[in-house]
Amino acid sequence: MESRVNSDPWTVVAERLGTDLYLDLQPDPTETARGRGARRRQSLASALREAIDDGRLPPGTRVPPYRSLAADTGLARGTVAAVYQELVAEGWLVARQGSGTRVADTAQRTTAPRLTPASSSVRSAPRHDFSLGQPNPSLFPRRDWIAATRRAVTAAPDDAFGPGDPHGHPALRTSLAAYLSRARGVRTTPDQIVVTTSVKSALELLSRTVFDTTIAVESHGLPFHRQAVERGGTAAVPIPIDGGGAVVDALPHSVSAVLLTPSHQYPTGIALSPTRRTAVIEWARTSGRLIVEDDYDGELRYDREPVGALQALGPDAVIYTGSVSKSLSPAVRIAWLVLPPPMVDTVVQAKGIREPDASVVDQLILADLIDTGAYDRHIRRSRQFYRRRRDVLTARLARTGVDVPGIAAGLHAVIPVPADIEPLIAAEAARRDIALVGLSGFRHPDVPQESGGIVVGFGTPSASSFTTDVDALLDLLADYLPNRRLRAE
Structure with a gap:
């Protein structure tokens, strides 16, 4: 293998061994040919420092082998090797036998990190997540x-x-x-x-x-x-x-x-x-x-x-x-x-x-x-998981006098509530960071509202939080439904 590598053109070896790294090394069109090599060496060193400084090359990142980077940038191998040695001496890079050249863990930023602006479209997960339309991701x-x-x-x-x-x-x-x-x-x-x-x-x-x-x-x-x-x-x-x-x-x-x-x-x-x-x-x-x-x-x-x-x-x-x-x-x-x-x-x-x-x-x-x-086995395992969850939810609600209809299948339950109470529960749920949906959200616009309900996805909560999530749901309902036994549960 060694003899074959040594017999290959170095550019071919570099392509086989290298990784991609974008550096802006465009030459100044106004500069003269005299001294261009030194300026390109300085440009490469500056570009590498900047990539480390602004976080594009985090600590521990392996940089391309010098032969690979030389082939990609069109620089001489000696030029790139000299730049690497210079950055090692300055503490930007470290070179270890057998592990290549990497960004030093101690490389210090000289500029403040760039902040990513907050996006209104990204929101944190609710504290008690009864969201609909999704299976439990752990399954x-x-x-x-x-x-x-x-x-x-x-x-x-x-x-x-x-x-x-x-x-x-x-x-x-x-x-x-x-x-x-x-x-x-x-x-x-x-x-x-x-x-x-x-x-x-x-x-x-x-x-x-x-x-x-x-x-x-x-x-x-x-x-x-x-x-x-x-x-x-x-x-x-x-x-x-x-x-x-x-x-x-x-x-x-x-x-x-x-x-x-x-x-x-x-x-x-x-x-x-x-x-x-x-x-x-x-x-x-x-x-x-x-x-x-x-x-x-x-x-x-x-x-x-x-x-x-x-x-x-x-x-x-x-x-x-x-x-x-x-x-x-x-x-x-x-x-x-x-x-x-x-x-x-x-x-x-x-x-x-x-x-x-x-x-x-x-x-x-x-x-x-x-x-x-494997798909059948997964479906059968999932059935058992969701059935246990459904049984826990319906049993807790039944002990408080609330019957949940139409729950022989699926990943959600509709808890009947008076139509005029539904929006109040939904608003309070949002305030308490409980994700659920009112039944009216599924009503065709041309259909008058005659009954109310709260729709909860019992498959969504994580295993570690399910009991706490159900407790929070029952506490919410206790404040709005006439059956006060809910609070005792």
């Missing part, structure tokens, strides 16, 4: 993800790292088709699946391609549902919900489609009744309309077997969408559409000739997690 299967990454990247052919297919990588679509069929009862083939980054982006895509001018949405639902379809140019009109889910008999004649969360209505937690499931499929088929099913929290059911996907009753009339934002993490940007076959080409063409967002590497990793069973 992310890091070890399985790392192992799947190694396997997927090793086995992937070279062309997998080229431009992504807007349809989604075939490996993930094949894995998803098998998983959704087995776990959710979805009737599909890989060709019917189109990969996206989120349910929101999927709805925007549908609004631009297959929806007509108006779609029906649940009177209380995920705000981004309505916002996504309206951003795509489709108007969203509300239909009521009750103890049986969406009231499908109230669907207006003017709509071309309806967007539902039938397995676990968000935020009430109610599953669409079997009678209404059959009725809405019949409504779509007889009138040539569409049903869009967001399988929100469908995998996270606790008290009994999961409610199957509505799509299984009418794959020709239902567009099914889901994501891994709750099962894995919102940081993994993978979602999907399962489309009736006639719509697939239209949707894929609307995405463009290349996948604009969804990481192909992440798609391969998710496919591996599904194929090896």
Whole structure:
């Protein structure tokens, strides 16, 4: 090895061994050639001192080997070596045998550190965090993800790292088709699946391609549902919900489609009744309309077997969408559409000739997690974790006389409160640094407020703070609900 290195041109060796370091060494265009070498040496020394002084090269940072820096800057190797020796003598750098040249731990700044201005968009985490729409980050299967990454990247052919297919990588679509069929009862083939980054982006895509001018949405639902379809140019009109889910008999004649969360209505937690499931499929088929099913929290059911996907009753009339934002993490940007076959080409063409967002590497990793069973194991572990949390919360509330409906699945609970009390609790929660949301935040603007509620995400708090967080929540409710037993808990 040594003889081969010595026989290589030194610039080739420098490129192989070096690291990148930006230094502004542009020559003065007005200077003469005489003395230019000395000035460039001084310029390099000054640039290195400045990079250390302003924090771009913190203490302990390894600087490039002198041969590498010489090749990058076009200076002679002797010039760069001399500059390094000069900075070592001054105490800016230290050189140790076998560990290269590094910025000295004792290098002193001569100027005040630059302060990063505070940004109003960055806020600290709440003291008691019952935020919605996210799983507990401690559950992310890091070890399985790392192992799947190694396997997927090793086995992937070279062309997998080229431009992504807007349809989604075939490996993930094949894995998803098998998983959704087995776990959710979805009737599909890989060709019917189109990969996206989120349910929101999927709805925007549908609004631009297959929806007509108006779609029906649940009177209380995920705000981004309505916002996504309206951003795509489709108007969203509300239909009521009750103890049986969406009231499908109230669907207006003017709509071309309806967007539902039938397995676990968000935020009430109610599953669409079997009678209404059959009725809405019949409504779509007889009138040539569409049903869009967001399988929100469908995998996270606790008290009994999961409610199957509505799509299984009418794959020709239902567009099914889901994501891994709750099962894995919102940081993994993978979602999907399962489309009736006639719509697939239209949707894929609307995405463009290349996948604009969804990481192909992440798609391969998710496919591996599904194929090896790691994804199923993670879902089952997560179910047990969230079920224990749900049981603690509901038991604490039940002892105070508060019943929590619609909590057989998902990551949140709706605590009923009088409509006129809801904004007072929400305001006081903000003052006490408790993150929660009032039920009115999910109400369609055209729907009058008839009942109130406080929506809390019981999956979000950390393990170390969960008991304290629940205590804080009960103390808050005790000040506003008539049942004073809350304070005793």
